[in-house]
Amino acid sequence: MKYFFSFAGRFVPPYWSSIVLSFIFNILSAVFSVSSMALMIPILEIIFQQDTPVLDLEPWAMDMETVKHNFYYYITVFKSTYGPGSALLFAGAFMVAGTALKTGTAYLGAYTSISIRNNVVRDIRKQIFDKIVSLPIGFFSNERKGDIIQRATGDVAEVESSVMASIDMFLKNPMLIIVYLVSMVIMSPQLTLFALVMLPLAGVVIGRVGKSLKRRSLEGQNKMGQLLGILDETISGLRVVKAFNAEKVVCEHYASESNAYCRIAKRLARRRDLAHPLSELLGTIVVIIVVWFGGTLILSGTGSLSVAAFLAYLGVFYQIINPAKAFSTALYSIQKGMAAMERIDMILLADDKIFENPNGLEKKTLETGIEYRNVTFSYDGERNVLNDVSITIPKGKMVALVGQSGSGKSTFVDLLPRFWDISKGSILVDGTDVKQYRLHDLRALMGNVNQEAILFNDTIYNNIVFGVKGATAQDVERAARIANAHDFIMECPEGYQTMIGDRGSKLSGGQRQRISIARAVLKNPDILILDEATSALDTESERLVQDALEKLMANRTSLVVAHRLSTIRNADIICVFNEGRIVEQGTHEQLIAMGGYYKKLHDMQNF
Secondary structure, three states: OHHHHHHHHHHOHHHHHHHHHHHHHHHHHHHHHHHHHHOHHHHHHHHHOOOOOOOOOOOOOOOHHHHHHHHHHHHHHHHHHHOHHHHHHHHHHHHHHHHHHHHHHHHHHHHHHHHHHHHHHHHHHHHHHHHHHHOOHHHHHOOOHHHHHHHHOHHHHHHHHHHHHHHHHHHHHHHHHHHHHHHHHHHOHHHHHHHHHHHHHHHHHHHHHOOOHHHHHHHHHHHHHHHHHHHHHHHHOHHHHHHOOOHHHHHHHHHHHHHHHHHHHHHHHHHHHOHHHHHHHHHHHHHHHHHHHHHHHHHHOOOOOOHHHHHHHHHHHHHHHHHHHHHHHHHHHHHHHHHHHHHHHHHHOOOOOOOOOOOOEOOOOOOOEEEEEEEEEEOOOOOEEEEEEEEEEEOOOEEEEEEOOOOOHHHHHHHOOOOOOOOEEEEEEOOEEHHHEOHHHHHHOEEEEEOOOOOOOOEHHHHHOOOOOOOOHHHHHHHHHHOOOHHHHHHOOOHHHOEOOHHHOOOOHHHHHHHHHHHHHHHOOOEEEEEOOOOOOOHHHHHHHHHHHHHHHOOOEEEEEOOOHHHHOOOOEEEEEEOOEEEEEEOHHHHHHHOOHHHHHHHHHOO
16 A cells, blocks of 8 residues: 555645545535434434423533434424424424435535546646657667557556545545444444444455455556557558468467456456455444344343434444445555556656756757767667767768668667667767757757658648647748659648548658658758668659758758668768678778778679
C-alpha cells in the first residue's frame, strides 16, 4: 500500500478542494443515514405498542437526550390527538426526510468524486504521452510498441477503476463505518464490542484471498502488451504475411498468445469475483452471530436494549456491512491496479538519458560550421559503432557520407540533433558543444529527410506544416513547388486538404518523399540531414526527388547519407566510412584518384 499512496500522491493533490467537498458530503450522508435508522425505533415502538407517553416539552438544547425527549413528546401529542396511525405517519415522514438528506448528500459526494477520478486519469494519460514524446529514441529500441500502447490505454483504464475504488474507500466507506460504529456504541457498548471482535476476523479471511491478485494482474497486462505487439507487427507487415502465405502461421501464433492471456484472465476474474460472495457469506455469518448474542441478552434480561431499539441496532449494523464489503472489494481493485501502476511508472520514471542543461544557451542560426572531434559512440556500451571520428564541416558546405551498411553513417548524423548522446569526444556547433545549447534550439536548426518518409494520417497541408508555426497557404504552396510536389497535389481529389492515410499509404513512395522534402523546405533549416532519401525510389521518382533535394540544399549546410554515389558527385566533402571510422575523405575526383575504398564502391556501382 505504500507504493499506492506514493503513486496517488503524485496525481491527487491538485484536487484537494474536490476531496474536501466529497469528504464533507460523505460525513453528512453517514450522519443522515444513522438518523433515518434511529427513527425506526419510535415507529417500531408504536407498532409493538411499547412506546412510553412523554407529556412535557423541555427547552430545546443541542444534545441528543433533549431532541429525543421532545420528538417523543410530539409523537405522544399526535398519537393522543389523531391516533396511532397518524403518529406512525408522523414518525415515518421524518424517516423519509432523513433518507432524502442521506441519499442527496451521498449523490453530492459521488458527484464531486467523479471529477477527481476523471481528472486524475486525464493527467496520467497526458503525462504518459508527454513522457513518450520526450524519451530518447533508444528507449523504444528495447520496448515493443504494442506493450507501450497497452500501458497508455489498458493499464490506465485499470488504474482508473483502482482510483475510483480508492476514492470510495478513503473518502466514503471509512466515514460511514466510523459514524455507524459510534452510533452502535451509543446504543449498546456491550453488543458493539462483541461485533468489533467478529468483523476483523471476517476481514482477515477476505484479505487472504486477494494476495495473489497483483501478481496475476501483472502477468495479464504483460501478456496483453504482447498481444498488441503481435497485432501491430502483423498489420504493419501484412504485405509480407500474404506474400509468404504465412496467414496460418501468424494466426496460430496470435491464438496461442490469446489463449495464454485468456487463462490468466480467467484465473484473475475468478479470484476477483470471489470477493463479493465471500464477503456476503461472512457478513451474513457475522450478522447471525450478533443477532444470536443480542437476542440472548434481551431474552435473559441482561441487555439495555428494548426490542425496538435492538431491531434499529441491527439496521445500523447491517448498514455497516455494505461499506465494509466495499472496503474489501476496493482493496482487491487496488491490489489489481497496483500492477498497472508499476507498468505505467516504467514509462513515467524512465531515465531520460538525453540530459538537457537547464541554463542552456540560445541558438537561432548557424554561424561558422560543425565539428565532430574524436567522437566515439556505442549503443550498448560494449561494441563501438563509431570510433574516434573527427571532421570539420564549414557552413554552407555539402558533406556526403558513403560506405557499406552498418559502417556508422546513419548513427553519425543522428548524433548531431542529439537523438543519442556520444560516449566520448564532443560535437561542436559554432565552436560550442551541442550539450550546452537548448535542445529545442539545437533541433530547430536542422531539417530531416529520411529514407522512409514519416508522414501522419492527416491532410497533405497539415503534413507539410507539421512543426512549423505561422505558415501561410502561400508558404506551403511555395515549399511544395520547390519539392516538385505541387502538381501531383493539385491532382488529388481535395488538393492540399486530401487525407493521405496511415503513414501516407494513399501516396506513392516518390510522392511521400516529396511531401517530406516540402516539409523540410518550409522549415527552412540552417542544417539539412538527408539519410538515403532516394535509395528506395524508382528512376523517375528519384530524378524528381533529387531535383527537389538540390533546390533544398542550395546554399545550405548539408549532411547526406548516400547509397548511390551518382547523387553525391558534386559534394564538397565525401567521407568514406568503414567499420565505424572515416577511412577516406575528399572530393569525388580526389577519392577516385586515391584508388581506395571509394573507387571500389564507384566501380561496383558502374559495373
